[in-house]
Amino acid sequence: MTNANLNNNPVPEESNAAAPEESKAAESEESKAAESQSEMTDDNIAEHFVKSTAAPSPVTRKRRLFNTGSTYTLRRPLRKWFWLFLLPVTSAFAIGFVWPFIQGIYLSFCKFKIVSKTTFVGVDNYGRAFSDQSFVRSFWYTALFAVVSLIIINVLAFAVALALTQSIRGSNIFRTVFFMPNLIGGIVLGYLWSMIFDGILSQFGTSIIQNETWGFWGLIIVVSWQQIGYMMIIYIAGLNAIPEDMLEAAKIDGANYFQTLFRVIIPNVMPSITICTFLSLTNGFKLFDQNLALTGGLPITTENGVAIKHTELLALNIYNTFYNNNSSFARGTAQAKAVMFFILVAALGLIQLGITRKKEVQQ
Amino acid sequence: MAKAKNDMEFSEAKKVITVNDIDPNILKDAQKKHRTKKGLVLTIILSIISLVYVFPVAAVLINSFKTNTYVKTDTFRLPINDAQHENIWAGFNNFTKGMTFGDYPFINSVINSLIITLISAALIVICTSMAAWYIARVNSIFCKIIYYLCVFSMVVTLQMVMYTLSKTADTLKLNTPWTIPIVYLGFGAGLAIFMFVGFVKSIPIEIEEAAAIDGCGPVRTFFQVVFPMLRPTMISVGILEIMWIWNDYLLPYLVLDINKYRTIPIHIQYLKGSYGQVDLGATMALLLLSIIPIIIFYLFCQKYIIKGVAAGAVKG
Numbered sequence: 001m002t003n004a005n006l007n008n009n010p011v012p013e014e015s016n017a018a019a020p021e022e023s024k025a026a027e028s029e030e031s032k033a034a035e036s037q038s039e040m041t042d043d044n045i046a047e048h049f050v051k052s053t054a055a056p057s058p059v060t061r062k063r064r065l066f067n068t069g070s071t072y073t074l075r076r077p078l079r080k081w082f083w084l085f086l087l088p089v090t091s092a093f094a095i096g097f098v099w100p101f102i103q104g105i106y107l108s109f110c111k112f113k114i115v116s117k118t119t120f121v122g123v124d125n126y127g128r129a130f131s132d133q134s135f136v137r138s139f140w141y142t143a144l145f146a147v148v149s150l151i152i153i154n155v156l157a158f159a160v161a162l163a164l165t166q167s168i169r170g171s172n173i174f175r176t177v178f179f180m181p182n183l184i185g186g187i188v189l190g191y192l193w194s195m196i197f198d199g200i201l202s203q204f205g206t207s208i209i210q211n212e213t214w215g216f217w218g219l220i221i222v223v224s225w226q227q228i229g230y231m232m233i234i235y236i237a238g239l240n241a242i243p244e245d246m247l248e249a250a251k252i253d254g255a256n257y258f259q260t261l262f263r264v265i266i267p268n269v270m271p272s273i274t275i276c277t278f279l280s281l282t283n284g285f286k287l288f289d290q291n292l293a294l295t296g297g298l299p300i301t302t303e304n305g306v307a308i309k310h311t312e313l314l315a316l317n318i319y320n321t322f323y324n325n326n327s328s329f330a331r332g333t334a335q336a337k338a339v340m341f342f343i344l345v346a347a348l349g350l351i352q353l354g355i356t357r358k359k360e361v362q363q
Numbered sequence: 364m365a366k367a368k369n370d371m372e373f374s375e376a377k378k379v380i381t382v383n384d385i386d387p388n389i390l391k392d393a394q395k396k397h398r399t400k401k402g403l404v405l406t407i408i409l410s411i412i413s414l415v416y417v418f419p420v421a422a423v424l425i426n427s428f429k430t431n432t433y434v435k436t437d438t439f440r441l442p443i444n445d446a447q448h449e450n451i452w453a454g455f456n457n458f459t460k461g462m463t464f465g466d467y468p469f470i471n472s473v474i475n476s477l478i479i480t481l482i483s484a485a486l487i488v489i490c491t492s493m494a495a496w497y498i499a500r501v502n503s504i505f506c507k508i509i510y511y512l513c514v515f516s517m518v519v520t521l522q523m524v525m526y527t528l529s530k531t532a533d534t535l536k537l538n539t540p541w542t543i544p545i546v547y548l549g550f551g552a553g554l555a556i557f558m559f560v561g562f563v564k565s566i567p568i569e570i571e572e573a574a575a576i577d578g579c580g581p582v583r584t585f586f587q588v589v590f591p592m593l594r595p596t597m598i599s600v601g602i603l604e605i606m607w608i609w610n611d612y613l614l615p616y617l618v619l620d621i622n623k624y625r626t627i628p629i630h631i632q633y634l635k636g637s638y639g640q641v642d643l644g645a646t647m648a649l650l651l652l653s654i655i656p657i658i659i660f661y662l663f664c665q666k667y668i669i670k671g672v673a674a675g676a677v678k679g
Contacts, residue, residue, distance in 0.1 A: 012597060074571055075501055078581040083499035083586075088490045089552055095535065096549015097516050100527035108525065115530045163409060168402040176665060177413045180420075183657040183668075185610025187628040188650055191635055192419055195426065195647065199438025225416070230672060268525055282450040289612050293632065318522045319613075335526065343525040349518055 034283060043182040049272055052060035113328065125336035133306045138317040145216065145313060146157045146284030149223050154273070157228045162265075175236070179229035186226075190293020197294075209298035215311035222232070222290050227283065229274045238272030267300045267359075274356040281352055287347050288315040314341055373601060405427035413455035420654060425646040427457055459646035464645055472630040475540045479626060483544040487555050488597050490548055495559030497588055499596045500568070504549060510560060521613060524550075529617035546618055547608060555600045558675065562596040563589070585592045599671035600677070602664070609657070627653045 025036040078085070103115070108125055129135055160178060164171045181189070197208040197218050208218050242265060250260045266273070290299070297309030297316055312320070318341060321334035426434050428442040430453040434575055442452045462520070463471045496504040532546050574584045612628040619625070627634065631649060634641055661668060 033593050034546065072433075072566070072573050073469075074581075074584075077575070078497060078501055081581045082497070084582065085493045086506075086509070089494035089548065089556070092490070092511070092545050092549035093512070093516075093552050094549070095523065095531060095537075096528065097519070097552075098512065100524035100531055101516075101519065103409075103527040104524050111455075132602065147490045160409075160412070163405050166402065166405060168405050168409070172410050174413055174492070175669070176662075177416050179669060179672075180415070180658065180661060181604060182566075183610075183661050184654055187612045187632050188653055191631060191646070191656075192423055192650055195434070195438065195643070196419055196422055199422075202435055202438075233669055233672050237385060281374070282518075286594070288521075289610075289628070293635070315522055319525075322526055331526070338520070338522040342518075342520045344522050346518040 013060065019169070019339055022044055047098045049333075053257075064128075079323045093184060093185070104335060105339060107332065109332075111329060111332045113331060121332065125329070125332040126340070128333045129337045129340065131338075132321075134308050135314075135317055135321075138312045138314050140312075141216075141312070142285055142314040145287075145351065146281055149220055149284045150277060152220060152224050153227050153231055154276055156224065157231035157276065160228065161232045161239055162261075164232070165236060175232070178232055181226045182230050183187050184226070187293045187327045189222055189226060190290045193218065193225075193294025194294050209295050212299060212310040213230075215295045215298070219287075219290060219294055219311065223284070223287065226290075227280060229278060231280065234241035234272050234276050235269065242268045245300075258297070270356065270359050274353065277356060279351055281344055282349050284343075285348065287313055291316050292319075369515055392640075412552060420658075423647055423651050423654065427644065427651045428453055428455075429644050429647070431642045431644045432648060452626050453644050456642040457642075458652070460642060461645040461648040463651070464642070465630075466647070467587055467630065467633070468521055469630060469649060471489055472625045472627050473652075473656075475624050477609065478624040479539045479543055479547075480609045480613065482541070483547040483551075484601050485606050486544045486548050487551055487604050488511065488601050491552055491555035491600070492559050492590070492593050492597060494552075495556050496585055498556070499560050499563040500571070510556065513553040513556040516550075517557065521550075525613065525617055527537075528614075532618045538624075539617055540619070540624050543618055546614070547604075550614070551604060554603065554675070557594065566592055593668075596674070599668050599674040602668050602671035602677045625672060 035290070060107065107115070107118065109122055110121060111121045111124075112118040160174075164174055172191070182357070184192070194208055197214070201207050201214065202209075207213050246264055246268070250264045255263065263304045291311070295311045297312035298308055299311075300309050309317075309320075314337075318337045320332055321330055321337060325334075327333075422438065425441060426438065429437075429451055433440070433442075433448060433451045437448065439449065440448065440451070444450065444452050494509075497509050528546070528550070532543070537543055537546050570589055570592075571584055574588045575581075579588065610628060611626075612632065615626050616629050616632070619629075621629065631646075631653065634646055634649065
């Protein structure tokens with residue numbers, strides 16, 4: 001079958017070009033014949049398609065058939081291997097994502113302690129989540145944290161990337177050092193820094209888990225220390241992609257450093273800025289490990305009978321509602337919180353992408 | 364040959380002075396001067412920042428050799444005995460103590476982490492690259508649905524599915540280090556599929572067609588023709604997955620049978636969380652032991668890691 005492709009003769013096209021009416025007539029005749037001769041198979045459908053190029057004899061038509069590109073050399077044999085190529089990922093994806101996701105949405109409308117025993121309660125869980133003071137509080141706390149960390153991380157990462165793309169000695173070593181914290185996991189990072197912060201703060205008779213302000217800035221420092229290197233790599237890639245002649249042109253036109261920076265460099269690295277702000281914003285909202293390890297949400301106070309953890313980010317709040325709360329409504333409420341959390345993060349990410357994408361320069 | 368000679372003569376005849384004709388040393392000197400002026404200041408500033416960057420890791424190193432009581436009070440002092448700090452130097456006691464700390468040996472956690480990370484990363488790279496090739500080449504409606512679901516899964520937070528996922532994994536007995544890779548494959552497929560499909564679409568299909576015409580079946584075409592071409596993306600995906608899985612805490616914590624199997628992050632969290640007042644020196648030793656393998660891995664694969672991150676970010 002496939003060998004036909006090798007000795008494929010060029011299809012004569014004169015008939016089509018010279019006498020379109022004639023070929024049309026021939027076409028209808030042929031299609032009639034084809035229909036009557038054999039049942040409709042994939043090959044026949046393809047023949048219909050091929051006919052528009054008017055192949056005079058059945059032999060050439062057949063040869064032409066195998067030259068219609070990927071469909072007949074690759075796609076059809078590949079489809080038979082569906083179970084090998086696509087099935088493993090699809091089934092794992094169904095177990096690891098699709099099913100838990102659907103079940104999660106369903107459970108957010110239920111009161112439950114275990115998955116097998118649920119009672120449908122409608123949107124009660126969502127109402128309960130909104131009236132939960134600790135949730136509302138941790139939402140604003142997370143928003144503040146995400147914005148502050150976004151600004152600090154991106155400004156510093158961009159500055160470091162600018163410095164490293166100048167031709168200076170040892171820029172590779174610097175890059176290696178700045179990227180290193182990224183490989184250390186959130187839990188280890190949290191304990192590492194809590195040791196350092198407590199080492200400093202114990203001199204003043206306090207500790208990171210006793211003071212909300214220290215907890216906030218401590219977490220900002222930890223996250224910045226970790227993520228600046230990552231964003232820096234992305235910025236460096238963006239800066240290196242700026243066409244050299246553009247910078248030269250700016251120089252020749254007499255632009256000073258800041259003009260070059262704001263009019264040439266920043267517009268050109270907008271794609272990198274888009275990605276980095278997107279990543280740091282969503283990372284800020286999703287942060288869990290570092291929060292858990294550094295302060296675990298402490299200090300804790302009670303306001304109007306509700307225990308409020310002062311440095312608890314949204315992800316940790318949801319986790320605590322799920323696993324550290326004995327109320328019979330807790331799990332349903334937590335699942336409702338999780339659904340809202342997911343919608344929030346996804347929406348914020350998409351809005352942010354939309355805003356910065358608009359500012360990208362078309363090249 | 365003759366043509367090249369002609370060209371040479373032609374350019375000789377024109378004799379226009381270009382940048383290449385200037386003595387290269389002059390340019391180099393100019394660059395060097397420029398370098399020393401501005402570069403020196405930058406280098407000094409960056410060196411100071413680097414020291415600040417390395418400092419936390421160095422602090423862990425120092426404190427892992429200190430006895431318990433001094434870690435909190437004299438965090439930044441070198442572990443050298445003197446009149447005021449008589450037994451601040453703990454030697455390797457912290458390490459031997461740390462290995463058997465709590466009710467779970469640390470070495471088991473290391474082994475579990477290794478098993479989970481390596482199997483999961485390998486499974487993700489192989490399975491998703493195959494799936495991505497199928498999706499990109501067959502491109503049926505079903506393939507498109509899978510592809511967009513994968514893209515969608517990238518923005519879904521773990522909190523959204525953590526409870527139901529852990530229950531599903533429990534029911535299907537996916538709670539051992541040998542089976543948790545399936546969960547990782549499912550939950551982590553999004554980014555990998557996305558990166559692979561993007562790359563496969565940039566490969567000219569003619570190469571695969573040629574292989575098919577020469578009599579290669581789809582399986583052979585994939586493993587002998589497509590697989591080698593996918594190598595750069597595979598390295599990127601592999602690195603990103605390894606970095607994620609090795610450091611992941613919440614997913615294995617919820618999915619694994621925690622009394623039997625722990626990973627390094629879970630182990631560290633248990634030390635601090637469950638035992639209340641623990642030996643800080645030993646904890647520091649364990650922190651150091653969990654950082655060292657990553658740093659070694661990083662120093663060896665640095666080039667690939669940085670490339671992988673850049674590639675992953677551009678695609679994402």
